[in-house]
Amino acid sequence: MWISVPQLKPIPLPGSEALPWIARGEAPVRESVEVALDQLAEVGPSGPGEFRDRVDKNEQMLEVLEDTLDLLPADSGASRENVPSIGNEEESSPEEYDAYFGVVRSNNDPLTSHVRGLAQSYREVLLDARHGTNMAPPDWLMIRRGFSAHVNQLARIAKEGRIE
Amino acid sequence: MTTVPENIQERHPLTRWKVGHRAFFSQMQGAALALHRFQDAVEQGRLQIARNALEDAGHVLEGSAAAFRFTGDLPPRLYKQVILPSMAPPNVGEGFSGLLSTDHDHLRTLTQDLKSTFDTLPSELRRAHERFRWSYEQCMRSHLFVCLEFGGDERASVRSEDVGSGDLPAGDVLSNFFANRIANVTGSETGT
Numbered sequence: 138m139w140i141s142v143p144q145l146k147p148i149p150l151p152g153s154e155a156l157p158w159i160a161r162g163e164a165p166v167r168e169s170v171e172v173a174l175d176q177l178a179e180v181g182p183s184g185p186g187e188f189r190d191r192v193d194k195n196e197q198m199l200e201v202l203e204d205t206l207d208l209l210p211a212d213s214g215a216s217r218e219n220v221p222s223i224g225n226e227e228e229s230s231p232e233e234y235d236a237y238f239g240v241v242r243s244n245n246d247p248l249t250s251h252v253r254g255l256a257q258s259y260r261e262v263l264l265d266a267r268h269g270t271n272m273a274p275p276d277w278l279m280i281r282r283g284f285s286a287h288v289n290q291l292a293r294i295a296k297e298g299r300i301e
Numbered sequence: 302m303t304t305v306p307e308n309i310q311e312r313h314p315l316t317r318w319k320v321g322h323r324a325f326f327s328q329m330q331g332a333a334l335a336l337h338r339f340q341d342a343v344e345q346g347r348l349q350i351a352r353n354a355l356e357d358a359g360h361v362l363e364g365s366a367a368a369f370r371f372t373g374d375l376p377p378r379l380y381k382q383v384i385l386p387s388m389a390p391p392n393v394g395e396g397f398s399g400l401l402s403t404d405h406d407h408l409r410t411l412t413q414d415l416k417s418t419f420d421t422l423p424s425e426l427r428r429a430h431e432r433f434r435w436s437y438e439q440c441m442r443s444h445l446f447v448c449l450e451f452g453g454d455e456r457a458s459v460r461s462e463d464v465g466s467g468d469l470p471a472g473d474v475l476s477n478f479f480a481n482r483i484a485n486v487t488g489s490e491t492g493t
Contacts, residue, residue, distance in 0.1 A: 148323050148326075150326060150327065151330070153406070160333075160334045160336075229393055229401060231406075233394055234401035234402055237387075237388070238319050238326070239319065251330065258320075261323060265320045276371070279366065280364050280368055281364070282360055283363060283368070286361050287328065290354070
């Protein structure tokens with residue numbers, strides 16, 4: 138039996154080898170943090186700088202992420218053509234696992250992929266939840282808090298980079 | 302008794318399954334970022350940054366635990382009828398399972414590497430460490446909860462044979478895995 142799989146827009150994420158670079162704020166990546174935050178700020182609905190200001194102030198950053206998602210420039214690494222096909226291999230693989238869930242990985246610009254993936258994922262959760270969920274309010278708060286902590290640490294990496 | 306809203310069935314169950322997993326992946330990456338920062342900060346003796354990073358990791362893991370429950374928030378019969386077959390041949394190759402997740406594998410390896418760091422953690426970080434361990438355990442418990450919701454107390458995992466667990470129910474296999482993983486982040490000073 139073949140299953141008809143609903144198509145979701147591919148979600149960009151960096152490969153695992155890129156995560157230590159981001160976490161350590163190594164020079165090129167530190168610049169990417171700045172670029173990613175600036176990119177979000179530039180396309181923000183209320184003008185440049187708002188995203189960074191609100192992240193720095195720890196206020197409503199997730200709403201800002203959601204508002205700006207549709208306005209972000211296209212990511213060449215996340216086009217549909219780059220999504221591997223599935224169901225053609227005898228043995229499954231990490232690539233097939235990513236393809237099943239619609240994940241596209243790029244190590245060329247890992248921070249941008251990371252920020253875009255984060256924002257897209259949060260928006261998807263919000264939209265899908267409108268179609269029914271049993272989750273109680275504390276669970277929603279935990280999801281939000283997780284995303285929020287995630288955004289904040291990215292801002293902190295950038296900030297620590299600036300201090301150094 | 303849990304009530305399932307009817308309108309969830311208007312949506313393709315695979316959408317919830319995928320959206321939830323994608324949230325889980327991005328949060329796994331967030332946790333990995335935080336733990337890399339924690340590891341570097343401890344090595345450099347920068348304890349305030351280490352504390353912040355450990356707290357970040359805990360918050361993200363608690364979010365991922367909630368994302369897991371969100372993922373599994375669909376009727377068990379739809380899991381059996383739609384989700385399970387979609388993850389089996391011919392829709393995917395043999396051996397398809399969460400063990401193939403790049404993000405999950407990275408986090409698993411990272412926490413193994415951090416075992417010695419947790420074993421020798423400065424006392425100033427003990428409170429943050431205890432909180433992180435609790436968050437990590439919540440993440441494991443959420444995974445187990447979803448597994449049991451979908452028959453994991455009776456049915457063997459699709460990978461049970463591969464990992465030498467024979468016909469053991471998936472829930473038992475997961476419990477054993479999780480006990481080992483929690484031990485990695487517990488540390489000898491706060492060992493249970």
